[in-house]
Amino acid sequence: MANLITLAFGALLIENVLLYRFLGFCPFLGVSKKRSSAVGMGLAVIVVIVLATIVTWALYHYVLKPLDIVYLQTLTFILVIAALVQMVEMFLKKVVPPLYRSLGIYLPLITTNCAVLGVASLVIAYEYDFLSMLIFSFFSSVGFFLVLYIFSGLREAMEQAPIPKPFKGTPIALIATAALALIFARLGGII
Amino acid sequence: MKVNQKQNFLKGLIKENPVFVFVLGICSTLAVTTSLESGIGMSLAVIFVLFFSNVVISLIKNIIPNDIRIPVFIIVITTFVSVVELIMQAYLPDLYDQLGVFVALIAVNCIILGRAEAFASKNNVLSSAIDALGMGLGYTIAICLVSIVREVLGTGLITIWGNAKINLMPIFDFFHVKPSAFFTSNVGAFIVLGIVIGIVNAIVFAVKDKKEKIKKEVKANG
Numbered sequence: 001m002a003n004l005i006t007l008a009f010g011a012l013l014i015e016n017v018l019l020y021r022f023l024g025f026c027p028f029l030g031v032s033k034k035r036s037s038a039v040g041m042g043l044a045v046i047v048v049i050v051l052a053t054i055v056t057w058a059l060y061h062y063v064l065k066p067l068d069i070v071y072l073q074t075l076t077f078i079l080v081i082a083a084l085v086q087m088v089e090m091f092l093k094k095v096v097p098p099l100y101r102s103l104g105i106y107l108p109l110i111t112t113n114c115a116v117l118g119v120a121s122l123v124i125a126y127e128y129d130f131l132s133m134l135i136f137s138f139f140s141s142v143g144f145f146l147v148l149y150i151f152s153g154l155r156e157a158m159e160q161a162p163i164p165k166p167f168k169g170t171p172i173a174l175i176a177t178a179a180l181a182l183i184f185a186r187l188g189g190i191i
Numbered sequence: 192m193k194v195n196q197k198q199n200f201l202k203g204l205i206k207e208n209p210v211f212v213f214v215l216g217i218c219s220t221l222a223v224t225t226s227l228e229s230g231i232g233m234s235l236a237v238i239f240v241l242f243f244s245n246v247v248i249s250l251i252k253n254i255i256p257n258d259i260r261i262p263v264f265i266i267v268i269t270t271f272v273s274v275v276e277l278i279m280q281a282y283l284p285d286l287y288d289q290l291g292v293f294v295a296l297i298a299v300n301c302i303i304l305g306r307a308e309a310f311a312s313k314n315n316v317l318s319s320a321i322d323a324l325g326m327g328l329g330y331t332i333a334i335c336l337v338s339i340v341r342e343v344l345g346t347g348l349i350t351i352w353g354n355a356k357i358n359l360m361p362i363f364d365f366f367h368v369k370p371s372a373f374f375t376s377n378v379g380a381f382i383v384l385g386i387v388i389g390i391v392n393a394i395v396f397a398v399k400d401k402k403e404k405i406k407k408e409v410k411a412n413g
Contacts, residue, residue, distance in 0.1 A: 020377050022221040026301050029214060071277060074295045075269045082262055111265075114218050114299045121292045166393035167385075170214050174385030181378045 004135055011139035014188045017115050018147045019181040021122075024115030028148060029173055031106070038152035041106045042145030046138075048088060048110050049119050052081045053137035056120040057130070077120050082111050115144055151180060196321055203325030210333035211391045215301040219293050220334055221380045228350040230338035231331075232286045236279070236294060238327035240271045241303050242320060248311040249319035255312075264307045269298040302330060341383050345375035 017023045024045070031041040056077045064070050089107045092100040110116060119140050123133045154176055163172050209215045216237075223233040244267050255263045276294050279287040287294065297303065306326055311319040342349055347370040349357040363370060373379050 022218045022377070022380070023296075025218040025221065026215065029217065071273065074273055074276065074298055075266070078265060078269050078298055079262075082265060111261075112299045112301060112304060114296045117299050118292055118296055121295050125292060164389075164393075166396055167389040171385045171389035171392065174381045174388065178378050178381035178385065181381055185376075185378065 004132065007132060008135050008139045009190070011136050012143045012146070013184055013190075016143045016147060016181075016184055017119065017140045018144055019177070019184050021118065023118035024113050024144060027106075027109055027113050028151070029170060030109075032148055032152045032155050032173075035149070035152045035156060037106075038148045040103050041109075042148045044103045044106045044110060045113065045115065045144050046141040048081075048085055048107075048113075049116050049141035049144075050134075050137050051088065052084050052116050053120050053123055053133060055084060056080055057123055057128075057133050060124050073121070073124065074117075077117060081116050081120070085111050115141075147180065147184075151177065154180070196318070199318055200321050200325040203322065203327075203329035204332060205329070205395075207326075208329040208333060208391075209302045209305075209326055210330060211388055213302075213305070214388075215305055216330065217384070219296065219300060220337060221377075221384060222293050223290055224334060224338035224341050224380065224384075225345070225375045226342050226350045227335060227338045228352055229286065229289045230334040231352065232279075232283065233290055233293065234327070234331035234334050236275045236290075237297055237300065237302070237330055238324070239275055240268060240297050241306060241327045241330075242323040243271045244268045244303055245306055245311040245319040245323035246316055248307045249314060249316045252312045260312065261304075261308070264304060264312075265298070268303050268307065272298040302326065337384055337387055340387065341374045341379060344370060344383075345372055345379065346370050 011017075015021065018025065018028055027041060027045075031037045059076060059080060060070075060073065064073060064076065085107055089100070092103065092107075119137050123136060126136075128136060151173075155173065158172060158176065167175075203209065205211075207213065210217070210220055219233060219237075223229045244264075247267050248264060251263075251267075272295065275297065276287075279290075279294060306322065310322050314322070339349060343359055347358070347360045347363050349359065351357070360370075374383060
């Protein structure tokens with residue numbers, strides 16, 4: 001049990017997907033300009049990462065491994081993720097239209113979000129069992145949401161700051177991320 | 192035609208550099224730049240995948256139905272990523288361990304899908320191949336620049352390949368400073384990349400201003 005709590009906090013804060021593992025950075029820079037879009041993207045990412053990791057984990061352990069075709073891992077995982085994203089999109093459109101309207105535009109972007117494939121591959125590389133996999137994927141994606149939300153607030157404030165022209169946009173965003181990464185890295189003391 | 196291809200090749204290096212100008216493929220740029228060796232290894236893998244996926248997509252662009260073109264692109268790209276993964280596992284196992292999950296993640300590297308969608312699906316095979324080489328080299332320049340800065344400031348060494356290292360410690364000793372592991376950590380990655388992009392931007396802006404000034408002077412004189 002203690003192990004699982006450590007795993008959860010590690011995935012959420014210290015070894016954060018964005019700040020420690022550098023996964024999912026393209027959408028991070030893209031959608032963190034506004035707080036509302038950050039929330040939408042963050043929620044969509046949580047849903048897709050957890051679902052995709054469960055499905056790919058099962059696929060790896062019950063299909064790829066018994067058949068001894070592990071070298072197809074990347075190819076099958078990416079197809080599963082793309083199909084899953086499409087299915088989540090169709091499901092939301094049919095069943096919860098209001099949610100679809102707010103999350104819809106972020107879903108196609110998630111297929112090429114490396115955090116999804118990254119978490120799915122990490123779970124395999126670390127040889128997690130089912131419960132650890134579930135906790136790792138959930139808290140990793142919540143960590144993504146958390147950082148994205150904090151950073152969108154920072155970015156709105158940075159819009160007003162007098163920043164030299166060459167450093168506007170991406171460079172200052174990266175430097176601000178460094179400060180955030182420093183804070184998150186030091187949270188290791190709470191475990 | 193020849194001049195055209197030359198421009199096509201050179202545009203990826205600076206003017207349309209995928210990392211500095213389009214800010215694509217940032218994840219891998221941050222993750223693999225802890226040493227020049229892993230940076231070079233990653234760049235070679237990306238050039239390989241980019242080249243073959245661009246060529247293949249350009250060859251089959253007329254057969255792919257427009258509605259499902261993105262999934263088809265992804266399958267083509269991922270096939271070549273698997274090839275790279277298997278080759279690396281067999282011949283460069285140390286490098287494969289160092290790059291870890293990021294080899295598989297070339298499949299979702301936005302540079303490659305971006306070039307497939309923006310260039311290879313609209314141009315002939317030769318142009319696509321040259322575009323891939325130019326963009327790949329642009330990515331390599333960016334990665335090498337960032338990894339040299341990080342490795343030198345972090346360890347005082349430059350690892351070119353295996354045991355071929357350049358020792359810069361005498362320079363550090365001369366100034367009585369020590370390299371700091373901060374620069375090879377994840378926090379250092381963000382700061383170094385941010386500052387490098389900022390400096391590149393500053394240089395690009397300065398060159399642009401100068402060109403415009405010359406143009407104005409020519410206009411005023413003529």
